Amino acid sequence: MLNGLTRVSTSSELESILDIVQSSGEIAVVFTSPSIGDLETITSETQRRQLRIAGIPRGGYTILPAIPLYDDELLQMCERYTSANEYEKAEMRNSLYMREYPLFTYSIRHQRALFHPADYVSRILQFCSYYVQAPDADVLPLQDKSPFLHISPIKEICKHLRLIARGTPVAPDDSESPVPEQLRLHAESDAEKLAAERATAMSIATSSGGASETEQPSLFSGVAPSALFQKGAVEEVDKDAEDTMEDLTGEETVDAVHSFQAEYLTLDGFELVTKASIYYDREGEGQRVVAVYIPGGVPEDTCRAAAAVLEPAATKKNLRAPTNGGLPPDTGIVGYYDYLTNPTQHKCRETEYSRRNWGLLAQSEPLLKHLDKLYSQLAPMHHHLQRVAIPSQYQLCGTVFSTITVNRNFRTAVHTDKGDFRSGLGVLSVINGEFEGCHLAIKRLKKAFQLKVGDVLLFDTSLEHGNTEVVNPEIHWQRTSVVCYLRTGLMSSVCEMERRKHLNRLILLQLLNTEVRNTTVNINGADSSLPPLFVPTRLASHLAPVQLAALGFIVERTEKQSGCVVAMTMGLGKTLVALTLCFSQLHLAPQADILILTPKPIISHWVDEKNKWGMHGLHFPHFVASDGLNSLEFEQQLLEYERQRNNEKPKLGHIFVINGEYLAGFLRRFKRFTPLLMIVDEGHRVAAKGNKLTESLDRLRCNLRIVLSGTPLQNDASELYRLVGWVNKGVSRVLPPKRFQELANDINQFVEGDDGAFYNAVMAQEYIQDWMRGFVFREMENDLPPLHDYLLICGSSDVQREYEEKLGLTETAMTALKATEHRPHHLSTHPACYLAFISDSYQSMVSGWTVRAQSNTSRPRVSQLEEIDTMRLEQYVQLVENEQLDAFIDLSGKMRVLVDIVLRVQARKEKLIIFSLYVGSQDLIHRTLTALRVCTFTVRGRDSQDRRRRAMQEFSENKDLIVLVLSTKIAAYGLDFTAANHVVLFDSWWNPQVDAQAIARAYRRNQRKPVTVYRLISATENKFVLRSQTRKIALFKCILHERTSRQALPDELEDCAANEKDEERRIFWAKLKTTSLAGDSRALLNVYRYQESVRESE
Incomplete structure (x- = not known):
């Protein structure tokens, strides 16, 4: 039961074998033995390195490299490859070498890669194509020959595509999941299944008189599950409250309307756009994409199939009367929503329609996948940032969308969309209807986009927009449209803490009637879609809910090769959050190095915190801290590190805590220093213009940049912009500095006393908040005394x-x-x-x-x-x-x-x-x-x-x-x-x-x-x-x-x-x-x- 949650000791021979698999891309077959270890040791270490394990050959186990693609990407590739001709297949294989593989970069860590991930993907595609087309007589023997048929998601993809190729209907899942079981690619991991099989075998052996395995001695006495987390860090389920308060359909606030009287647009004054095109908000410096128009972007049959299940979500029970002349229109929300101001037990959850109809909503998956693909092709940077930002449990069908607004026969008045992710775009498509006119007009562009069934518009939903008049409205007309987007409230600290408490409850359910006797627990282990997050078992109960939420937020970004800003009020324990993050990263990559940059007066505080929490299992074998003085102890530590870098000794991970003044000297001494993770304490210093510290840090090849600051904004809003741009370079490409400064000026004008600037200030404030939410964890409140x-x-x-x-x-x-x-x-x-x-x-x-x-x-x-x-x-x-x-x-x-x-x-x-x-x-x-x-x-x-x-x-x-x-x-x-x-x-x-x-x-x-x-x-x-x-x-x-x-x-x-x-x-x-x-x-x-x-x- 603890497999996947704990780590066991690993033999050097097993380490060597796994190193070979990880660096060479070749598979390895291992058997349990005293020199290798038992099954628990093999599966635990394999899972920790994110390698894959298959239960063949008989009596042994096959270790495979990590799959370098997201599950949905692999499924799409296999679908195209199995239906392609030989020429098209060759073209696909060649194209594999032209793309990036961020998952591969993350999984390989500090091992030197001796193979290209495209080689491995090509092998998977070739096998899948053979399996799909193989005669029935050849399929069964493959089960004992190919390890691919024993690891997820390859086995599910192959079987699913074979059923489709043979014309066999895919049976729908009986559960309320929006995805059939065959495509639930984030199922229980193969390693966990092997461990479960082992536990069953042990149970049989014990009941028949067999000798059970001797339990490994624990370093400390066991911890009861009830004591694993502190009070308030575990979800409390109140069924009565759920029954009375959860159904709040219609209370979603999706529009921002700034006039008491609805403003309707006509085609007069707008240029009608009917051809594929891309539009920017300005010419020259500071321009950004605000609209991408794709006529006929989605096949009509895909649209109408989705309309059949989405249209019933559009009802008159909503708060959108101001954009419909005072009367509630037919509209609704599908997917996930953040009810942050409503008296619900769960603030961030699925809407009522979604919860009642998950099984039916699987029919909308082709539409969502198609829109997601168009989005990734035509606005790749926006799509990438949205994929980084979206929490995995809120992804609809593996896309970058968390939420769908469904509008039926609804000509909207002028409005902006409230709460959308501003580093991304909204994706609008008409999916059903017979009508003329009702174009989508964007005031700032002075363009109106013709939208018929299957047409798609990607656009900045913060711009004022609305529909033009319907032609011949006296004739019965029908029009159903959807807008797909990411809700930024789902990334709020409220939602992060809520999710963290839910995960903690699931972990405790898994550990029911047991004791946690291992020194480390994966507190993300209850959800296989989340990256692992290992903490010392004895430390878990000392981490406050906000600290656990911050850790969850950080590791989701680092998993996607992005940094983030942790903006927590002073005194809430940012240092402990950072040290726990370091522990987890080194647990996963024991040979990696971590750089912590902090002001000189705070270095001793980091050392004190490390010593303090070391009593609770937060141990770091090589924690090197110095204020830059050439002390004997510090020099000895550096010499030891130098020997390891020169391969004179086995390489072990180090944490370096140094101040900015010493950084340049450190980097001169250790050329090509490449930390896995870089943490900057009091990181608002990075935001200063012309900062030499920032220039030094930028020379380091490290994408995982974490800024800690209780005060990320010191003097003006541009500091926050520079901070977010430093932890994720792509942000400035979707929101240029000039545009951000315009927003900041609108806020400053009101702050300094100009009440006439209130409207612009509110608009700018909402935009900046929605823009930064995917990259800034904010917790400005606390539960301290008055x-x-x-x-x-x-x-x-x-x-x-x-x-x-x-x-x-x-x-x-x-x-x-x-x-x-x-x-x-x-x-x-x-x-x-x-x-x-x-x-x-x-x-x-x-x-x-x-x-x-x-x-x-x-x-x-x-x-x-x-x-x-x-x-x-x-x-x-x-x-x-x-x-x-x-x-x-x-x-x-x-x-x-x-x-x-x-x-x-x-x-x-x-x-x-x-x-x-x-x-x-x-x-x-x-x-x-x-x-x-x-x-x-x-x-x-x-x-x-x-x-x-x-x-x-x-x-x-x-x-x-x-x-x-x-x-x-x-x-x-x-x-x-x-x-x-x-x-x-x-x-x-x-x-x-x-x-x-x-x-x-x-x-x-x-x-x-x-x-x-x-x-x-x-x-x-x-x-x-x-x-x-x-x-x-x-x-x-x-x-x-x-x-x-x-x-x-x-x-x-x-x-x-x-x-x-x-x-x-x-x-x-x-x-x-x-x-x-x-x-x-x-x-x-x-x-x-x-x-x-x-x-x-x-």
Whole structure:
């Protein structure tokens, strides 16, 4: 029962035999023996390498290479080949050498291929042709001679085509499957069948007194199936809920209509197209295919056969009245749909009509196959990207379509199709009817396409389109059309998690009444159409549903030789996802290498995570991590790797974790380094224009590129475009950069406050979301405790106001001040900090020790203070030395508010992190809190990894250590401080994602308490930073959260101090608002909820 789910140990002799099969393409016959292994060992290792196994000759087993084609491709080839003449067969065999074989590239892995996959395909075609035409007397002996008749899908294809060739009807399957059993090519694997036969034989032997096989000793005690996955990671089946809520026919939302009154098109103003043609949306640079017209593309009999089963799906129970003049038309959905906003138990599933009629829908397969073939021939890049993106379980009849919209006698008003995959095209065909007119017109092209029965139009469904008038509508007319497409919602994280939970339930059903005693489990083993995904058995229960879903999303893309972007909110465990992916890849390809590129400060975090989860079975024999220093240990590891590359030692897989600065040196040392997988942590760095790091990475021959980022969009939407284009180069060929920038500009215009741009922004937002869904796994939500995020507008003391006026801190003056490095943030921290900064020194508030400021000799600096400034600075030092701390603190609004927050947290016996961007502020905060006898520890960007690790441990274990002061931009990365549930952002950066990273040090997995964030905003420079932040957050929400958002206007922000629901906080806000600073101004002016600084539009 565990075969296909677990891995067993493999002998070196068996490894050698399988290496030969994999590299040479020759078959091998093996027999069970002590040197080779038992059947379980043979089948497990064969299946792991994706080779095929046949149960002949008698007592032995034949190992064959992996089949380098998808099942549907092989079926189509065999159909053509068996019906071709000898000349046509020769032409087909020659053409095999002109195409690509991505499955072959994946299955061969790091073995050197000594044969061309076309040779193997040619042998299969020749055998199939012989079998189909062979006399009955010759067929039976073939069963014992040819291993092809023992492996799927060749045996099913051969038998199916022989039945057709002999005129024997193919019996329909009794199940509700849309495909007859003879064509269910993703049946249980041959290896699993052999294992099942072996289990039966063992059962017979045991019941008749035979000796059973001795169980291999386990490395650890068995795991009960109920403990294999964590709570919430397994599908719960509520039959009552399914009965009452699943049938939601008609609630599919397929149109986007942007007018209260239906707009109908006439042929006036449109050129009627009647000949085969291709159209682009523009001339020259940035053009893209938007329409391909193929008159007579599908045989009429194929169309009408499909119409017989599809037409009943079109009913008036739908939400499409706005595109039919206010009355529901006859229309319906066939296939799969995403009911993400409906109260269904299963959000992503087949429609009601499909579920009730799967058996009948098999008659539409020829139509779908024909449309899929036309699509692949006439728009190959769109088709390829759609094949990469579509989840296997949503493929209709093995095509790139998940969904069919059926329209009957329906002249649609102007609309766009909502939720279609934007890197692909919709495929429209009329399949039945008698009518004149009713052409499909696309407004932007000013073309109307004549569509009769059998005509086909591939087109960009995001363009406004509708039907022209019907000629002679008073005469009874009939018209049935279908649009085939991929629903992007089926690739959402909601659907991925739902599918993952379903697969987990199937695995547990397979393991019922057993214990999982093997160290590794294939968590995709319940569905043979999915690529294998191996995880340590003891680790599976520690993987959250979102992590399992992300893993499933990634391996489906890597199986199809594509990369992807994993955009998960900080703290959801991206590093563990990546390490588990590495484990699975090395399990399948033990000799492969993996490159992980990460910022230098995070390297130790990867090492810590590897060590942490190693206790749960996540072992890597060769995990090489370095910050680029020529340490002895690192050099020894590199020398060991060099020996393996030179064949001085057996080659074993390595994982290299290095930083970008060291990458060039690494690649110079190891020329022709070819990793199987490349992972870039904090991958938004790849999106920067003119990035040297990207140039270095592009020189590596590696298609499997995974970008990890909680913040894939930092400043503008073009960054996301470059990221997606980097993980899959084909994307930019269907959506040119110029067109994407136009979409981004529409969003930016609304985000920056132009309400008149709302319509264009919504259209652009929907397009970008549908475009990226196939390549970006997004999970921006989390199941963490509540997050309370506040903007605290702090007042200024009389001294601060004096310097503000002196410096002229208007918005214009702010820009000038930035240029001369007289930073207003020093003034907002404290007047002493400002005066010390411009005099080029910081005076210790306790001992008189002078700390030099971080300075650049090239920048101008006031070296001499005015006499009054010198006196003030000395006065401030005296206040501290005389322990007149309140008087010192009251000279700054931000410092006063900060100290009161710290004292409140201390009284509650909780912990606090304070983030600041600037050394001067960090120093002053640390010394002030120390003077107040608050136990404080500071970690700066220049501190060693060892110091950071000790700080993390000390902060977690020492109850007396209340406060950590951290550098925002550097120390924020790669640290886990969930011991704190209060976070203060003493100052903010222009990029809100920097602040988000800082908050995620406390607000992440393993946080058990609600977290409160205090963003201290002064009346000087911070309000301009805030304005920049809110614009970028609005953009981030538009694109990644799918919420049309803009920055709030000043009069839209509401002070929440008085209506704060938490009584203790309400009292605290009131106290701060009545606290006076030097000069009698208030310490706290306003309190706002940070999320309200960005407004979402309906």
